[in-house]
Amino acid sequence: MNTTWKPTAGGILAIVGGAINLLVGLSLTLFFPMAMPFRSALLAVGVFDVLFLGTGIVALIGGINAVQRRRWGLSLAGAICAILSPAALLGIMSTVFIAMARAEFPLEPVQPAAAGQPQIAAGEMASDTGAADVKCHPDFTEPSEGERNA
Numbered sequence: 001m002n003t004t005w006k007p008t009a010g011g012i013l014a015i016v017g018g019a020i021n022l023l024v025g026l027s028l029t030l031f032f033p034m035a036m037p038f039r040s041a042l043l044a045v046g047v048f049d050v051l052f053l054g055t056g057i058v059a060l061i062g063g064i065n066a067v068q069r070r071r072w073g074l075s076l077a078g079a080i081c082a083i084l085s086p087a088a089l090l091g092i093m094s095t096v097f098i099a100m101a102r103a104e105f106p107l108e109p110v111q112p113a114a115a116g117q118p119q120i121a122a123g124e125m126a127s128d129t130g131a132a133d134v135k136c137h138p139d140f141t142e143p144s145e146g147e148r149n150a
Contacts, residue, residue, distance in 0.1 A: 003069070007104055010079055010097030011066030017082025017090040018059025024086060025052030055081035059091075066098050072105035 028048050062078010065071045079098045083091030 003104055004101060006097040006101035007066045007069050007075070010094045010101065011063040011068075011075065013090045013094035013097070014059050014063030014066060014075070014079045014082045016063075017085040017087060017094060018056045018063060018078065020085040020087050020090075021052045021056030021059060021082070025049050025056060028052065051084065055084045059085070063094070066094075069105055072098070072102060075105070 025048070028045055059078045059082040062075045062081065066075035066078065075098050076095065079091060079094040081091070082094050085091055
């Protein structure tokens, strides 16, 4: 698999967009109540802070995952959240780069194995490791244990 510049560039753009979102959210928290009477500023600050701070955090985490080429879904969500920043062009470019680099991300993360056990990917079946295949034939003619106890 060839690695390209797309996930790295998309991740960096998402990180920058997320940082801008966080800076805007923090500046609203600090300076917006001074410009308006307290009653009307409280609702506006609450709505915009949740929007900018929440999307900023998701964009930062998604950008970090894109640079590391880990979780494609979270990376794409971070890039989409970076669109909501005042510099929306960064988020749009980040979304395009990460969407184009889908093949460079692993399909499923591999779970770490315990000491002395073979490592099994998340999508593999346990029967591939030598376990006997057991066929299941349920019998629905008799009542279940829950029905008998009721």
